[in-house]
Amino acid sequence: MAPRMIRNLTIVVLLCLCSQVIQAQYFIHKTFRDTRVVNGHSVETNNEGVAKFIISHRFGTISSGPSEFFGLDQATMRIGMDYGIKDWATVGIGRSTFEKTLDGFVKVRFLRQKSGEKSIPITLTGFSSIAVNTLPYPDPTRENYFTSRLFFTNQILIARKFSDGFSLQLMPTMVHRNLVGTLVEKNDVFSCGMAFRYQLSRSWALSGEYYYVLPDQLAAGRYNAAALGFEVETRGHVFQFQFGNAIGMVEKFFITETSSDITKGDFHFGFNITRDFKLRGRKY
Amino acid sequence: MSMKDLRYILILLALLMLSSWDYSGTEKVIFDESTPLMLLKSSLGKEIPSHYLKETNPKETEIGRQLIFEGRAQLEKGKSDYISKFYVCTSCHNTVKENIDLGKVDQEARLDYAIANNLPYLQASTFWGVVNREIWYNDDYVKKYGDLVIKASKSLKESIQLCAQECSQGRVLEDWEMQAMLAYLKSIEVRLGDIGLTDSQLASLNSNELDQSEKLRIIDEHYLVRSPATFSEPPADKKEGYGMKGIPERGKAIYELGCQHCHKEDGVSDLVLDNAKKTFNWLKKNITADSQYSIYQIVRQGTYASHGHREYMPHYTQEKMSDQQLEDLRSYIVQMAR
Numbered sequence: 001m002a003p004r005m006i007r008n009l010t011i012v013v014l015l016c017l018c019s020q021v022i023q024a025q026y027f028i029h030k031t032f033r034d035t036r037v038v039n040g041h042s043v044e045t046n047n048e049g050v051a052k053f054i055i056s057h058r059f060g061t062i063s064s065g066p067s068e069f070f071g072l073d074q075a076t077m078r079i080g081m082d083y084g085i086k087d088w089a090t091v092g093i094g095r096s097t098f099e100k101t102l103d104g105f106v107k108v109r110f111l112r113q114k115s116g117e118k119s120i121p122i123t124l125t126g127f128s129s130i131a132v133n134t135l136p137y138p139d140p141t142r143e144n145y146f147t148s149r150l151f152f153t154n155q156i157l158i159a160r161k162f163s164d165g166f167s168l169q170l171m172p173t174m175v176h177r178n179l180v181g182t183l184v185e186k187n188d189v190f191s192c193g194m195a196f197r198y199q200l201s202r203s204w205a206l207s208g209e210y211y212y213v214l215p216d217q218l219a220a221g222r223y224n225a226a227a228l229g230f231e232v233e234t235r236g237h238v239f240q241f242q243f244g245n246a247i248g249m250v251e252k253f254f255i256t257e258t259s260s261d262i263t264k265g266d267f268h269f270g271f272n273i274t275r276d277f278k279l280r281g282r283k284y
Numbered sequence: 285m286s287m288k289d290l291r292y293i294l295i296l297l298a299l300l301m302l303s304s305w306d307y308s309g310t311e312k313v314i315f316d317e318s319t320p321l322m323l324l325k326s327s328l329g330k331e332i333p334s335h336y337l338k339e340t341n342p343k344e345t346e347i348g349r350q351l352i353f354e355g356r357a358q359l360e361k362g363k364s365d366y367i368s369k370f371y372v373c374t375s376c377h378n379t380v381k382e383n384i385d386l387g388k389v390d391q392e393a394r395l396d397y398a399i400a401n402n403l404p405y406l407q408a409s410t411f412w413g414v415v416n417r418e419i420w421y422n423d424d425y426v427k428k429y430g431d432l433v434i435k436a437s438k439s440l441k442e443s444i445q446l447c448a449q450e451c452s453q454g455r456v457l458e459d460w461e462m463q464a465m466l467a468y469l470k471s472i473e474v475r476l477g478d479i480g481l482t483d484s485q486l487a488s489l490n491s492n493e494l495d496q497s498e499k500l501r502i503i504d505e506h507y508l509v510r511s512p513a514t515f516s517e518p519p520a521d522k523k524e525g526y527g528m529k530g531i532p533e534r535g536k537a538i539y540e541l542g543c544q545h546c547h548k549e550d551g552v553s554d555l556v557l558d559n560a561k562k563t564f565n566w567l568k569k570n571i572t573a574d575s576q577y578s579i580y581q582i583v584r585q586g587t588y589a590s591h592g593h594r595e596y597m598p599h600y601t602q603e604k605m606s607d608q609q610l611e612d613l614r615s616y617i618v619q620m621a622r
Contacts, residue, residue: 029549030556047550049369087550164560202566236554236593276554278594281355281366284375284552 028113031123031161032169034238034274035082035090035107037195037209038227039246039254040171043125043159045109046084049280054080054094058247058270061260071269078249083279088112096250103250105129105153113161127155131250148179153251165199173211175255186217189256191224205231207240211255223261225254240272315489317477321416324476324489325503328496335440336415340467348468351461352379352411367461368454370595375545375552376408376451379472386413386479387506391606395534398541405542405605407598408451409511413474415440415466418509424601425513441466453594479506514602518580522572525580526607530615538605538613546597553595564620571614579617583610 032042035052046052056078060071068074080094080103088109095102111124131151137144152175159169171193180187195209208228227244245262246254247270260266315324326332350357355372356364382403383394398405414420420443421433432450436443441462448454457465476486481502489499519526539557547557557563570577576587586599 164558164562199562202562278369281369281372283354284372284550 028115028123028161031113031159031167032195032197032207033205033231033233034240034272036240036272036274037169037197037207038229038240038242038244038272039225039249040193040195040209040211040251041105041107041125041127041155041157042195042197043109043123043157043169045088045090045107045125046082046276048084048087048282049278050084051277051279052082052084052092053275053277054078054082054272056080056249056270056272058244058249058268061266061268062243063265063267076247076249087282094250096248096253098248098253100134101131101248101250101253102134103129103131113159121160123157123159123161125157125159127153127157129153129251131252150178151250151252152176153255155251159195167197169193169195171195171209171211173251173255175252177252177256182219185219189217190214191255193255203232203234205233207231207242213255218256221259222256223258225258226262236276238272238274240274242270242272243267244270315476315486317475317486319476321413321474321476321479321503321507325500328500330500333415333418333440335466335469337463337466337470340470344464344467345471346468347460348464348466348471351465352468357461357464364461366454367448367457368452371452371454371552373411373447373452376406376598378403378406378410378412380410380412381478382410382412384480386474387508389508389512389603391603391609394604395537395609399537403541404545405538406545407600407604411469412472413478413507415469416474416507416509417511420511421446421513422510423513424515428515440469451598453589453596474507479503481506512601512603515599516584516602516607518578518584519607522578522580525614526611528608528611530608530611530613532612532616532619534609534612535614535616535619538609539616542605543613553597559620561621564617567617568621571617579613580610583613 030044032044035042035044035046036054057075058077060068060074062070064071064074076096076098078094078096078098080092082090082092084090090107091105092107093102093104105127106129107125107127109123109125111120111122113123114120129152131153133149133151153173154176155171155173157169157171159167161167173191173193175189175191177185177187177189191211191213193209193211195207197205197207199205206229208226210224210226212224213222223245225244225246227242227246229240229242229244231238231240233239245260245266245268246258247260247268248254248257260268322332322336332338347357347359351364351367352373355366355368380401380403381397383390383397385393395405397403417440419437420440421429421437425433426437433446436446444462444465445457448457476489481489485502488494489502494502543557545551546553547555549556549558557567567577567579571579574581576582576585582597583600583605587596589596
């Protein structure tokens with residue numbers, strides 16, 4: 001191993017260790033109310049020992065009219081469970097009806113915003129996920145590979161809570177698709193998301209997110225994902241209602257496969273409901 | 285010297301030897317400020333209860349401390365299982381002295397002491413000196429919970445088990461855990477110097493002027509062997525409250541040392557009460573509500589564990605928060621909501 005590589009590796013390890021020390025000093029909490037903004041993840045992680053059950057629905061386009069009950073006749077669903085291994089590390093799995101997709105992720109918070117002495121201006125969380133399409137192969141006669149079913153996402157979530165009521169988040173993201181449909185599509189898709197939360201009252205908040213995909217990476221007819229949501233927090237539950245143009249709830253869907261164009265009024269209604277369960281104790 | 289004289293001399297010598305034996309073999313116990321209250325009372329004829337461990341070791345005491353503060357302990361084979369998923373003992377109990385005068389209930393003095401020493405202002409009695417008490421879960425706890433607390437009211441061990449299973453919604457303690465917790469509790473027992481005796485009272489305990497019962501009476505006047513518990517109701521008209529004028533500065537202390545002990549970020553409660561104006565507005569709006577979000581209702585009645593949501597809030601008895609203090613809390617909330 002080259003000395004330079006060893007040095008860089010050492011710096012990375014030291015930074016990771018330092019981040020753990022820094023975590024012991026945190027006191028800016030709840031930059032976002034939940035671990036999801038709308039479709040994508042927020043910087044928040046589960047508390048240690050807490051399992052979060054999440055059920056999400058995205059319906060058809062509202063513009064489909066009364067015959068489709070404004071989209072409610074069609075729905076895609078994701079059911080998932082996240083678990084806090086530590087206060088700063090969460091793992092999760094989920095299953096979406098859309099393309100019968102299984103997904104799993106790891107999320108680690110490296111920095112936590114802190115005010116006062118030795119302040120830290122941001123919360124920084126790393127997110128990495130894998131998704132597996134489990135649909136039957138469209139053409140079983142050809143040679144198919146399991147790896148063709150795999151999709152990977154890596155994100156850095158950077159957020160700052162500016163006040164009790166307002167938080168902002170940036171999400172530089174890379175989605176890797178092992179197999180793409182056409183030659184013009186890129187396997188590695190780079191994008192940058194932006195999200196916010198504005199607290200309307202103690203229980204109600206407005207949230208939104210937008211993922212800008214850098215040009216010339218996707219096939220024609222794919223659009224940037226945008227969503228606006230309202231969330232209400234009750235005892236142990238968070239309800240999120242949203243309007244957006246994506247119907248998938250896994251990164252590879254809403255970042256690279258959003259096909260509804262908001263400029264044409266193609267909005268979908270959807271919701272996330274989360275419920276926390278304490279599976280084990282923790283240090284208070 | 286005749287045989288008779290020799291006999292007298294021998295008897296005299298024998299008497300001298302006996303008398304000297306008597307004096308050298310009896311050590312007079314001097315009670316001073318470091319004397320544990322339990323040993324003093326025992327020397328005055330009180331029976332030592334079974335929860336009071338005669339011998340403890342530092343390792344066991346440390347394990348007990350961990351169980352009480354962290355809910356589990358670091359053992360040689362690894363960390364033990366949490367006693368409760370939801371709480372630790374110190375969620376509701378302090379482990380230090382909470383009042384200067386230990387012979388009476390004085391909510392204002394308790395709050396002053398909490399402010400001066402930056403102590404949480406909690407619903408439950410402190411563990412400091414709990415081994416010196418003679419009754420636990422007394423008064424209205426017995427009236428309300430009946431058979432559930434009868435055994436616990438007469439035994440500290442039963443009280444701890446009840447607390448582990450019901451109050452903290454956890455599990456039965458194993459023998460080693462109980463032993464370790466008792467060892468830690470012994471390490472925070474009350475000593476003679478803690479109960480505020482005057483020099484003359486201390487001297488009288490060391491003299492023969494008073495008999496044992498009088499000495500015990502002096503001690504009992506300075507230390508409550510039970511923690512009185514009176515349950516009360518929210519005011520009939522929440523808008524009017526209890527009719528006293530609240531002092532916001534006192535209410536601020538109650539909010540910060542009491543409410544926010546549990547209702548903080550990453551605290552034991554999901555409901556976070558921060559210092560945001562929206563939070564105070566929400567609390568103010570709910571003062572008159574007929575719900576658990578009214579400070580009157582939650583402080584006086586608490587909530588109960590339910591299926592799927594075992595976390596709950598125990599109420600404050602009158603002795604732990606007076607009506608005046610509740611009005612102080614209200615006045616602070618109203619002030620901060622402006």
